Amino acid sequence: MAFWEEKTLEQMSPSEWEALCDGCGRCCLIKLEDEDSGVLITSDVRCKLLDGDSCACTDYPNRKKIVPDCIKLSPDNVREIPWIPTTCAYRRIAEGKGLAWWHPLVSGDPQTVIDVGVSVSGRTVLETEVDPDEWEEHAVDWPEWEPPESL
Ligand code: SF4
Numbered sequence: 805m806a807f808w809e810e811k812t813l814e815q816m817s818p819s820e821w822e823a824l825c826d827g828c829g830r831c832c833l834i835k836l837e838d839e840d841s842g843v844l845i846t847s848d849v850r851c852k853l854l855d856g857d858s859c860a861c862t863d864y865p866n867r868k869k870i871v872p873d874c875i876k877l878s879p880d881n882v883r884e885i886p887w888i889p890t891t892c893a894y895r896r897i898a899e900g901k902g903l904a905w906w907h908p909l910v911s912g913d914p915q916t917v918i919d920v921g922v923s924v925s926g927r928t929v930l931e932t933e934v935d936p937d938e939w940e941e942h943a944v945d946w947p948e949w950e951p952p953e954s955l
């Protein structure tokens with residue numbers, strides 16, 4: 805059995821934990837809060853450290869120093885943070901759904917997360933290139949989209 809099928813999030817080693825990320829980049833999009841309802845809305849504006857094509861954090865070891873509100877996911881907070889995408893591998897494992905067929909660990913190909921439309925690759929604008937007053941115009945719902953469980 806693969807490690808994500810037999811271990812809980814708490815039981816995973818640091819390298820297994822890191823490998824679980826599908827590299828979609830959805831969690832690195834700027835969130836906006838609706839002033840009236842308090843509801844968080846996702847935008848297509850990406851964190852200044854996110855590479856828009858590869859969706860990798862360009863300074864992962866120092867990210868907390870550069871982006872203080874970057875959240876380091878843990879078995880506890882992944883169950884509590886409401887804006888974690890429903891497609892996120894950590895959230896799926898926490899909810900007992902297992903990994904989806906398009907997850908690179910399952911498909912064996914990092915391209916499937918892009919082909920299926922989960923990755924934010926090529927679909928975002930850089931935080932430093934958008935006036936914060938205009939972030940609201942960048943509110944989008946596509947990062948909430950989920951592919952079918954099978955094709
Ligand atoms: S949403 Fe989850 S799977 Fe996607 S990049 Fe973020 S941590 Fe990784």
Ligand code: SF4
Nearest residue numbers: 832851854861867874
């Ligand atoms: S600092 Fe890195 S991991 Fe954190 S939100 Fe930005 S790109 Fe994502």
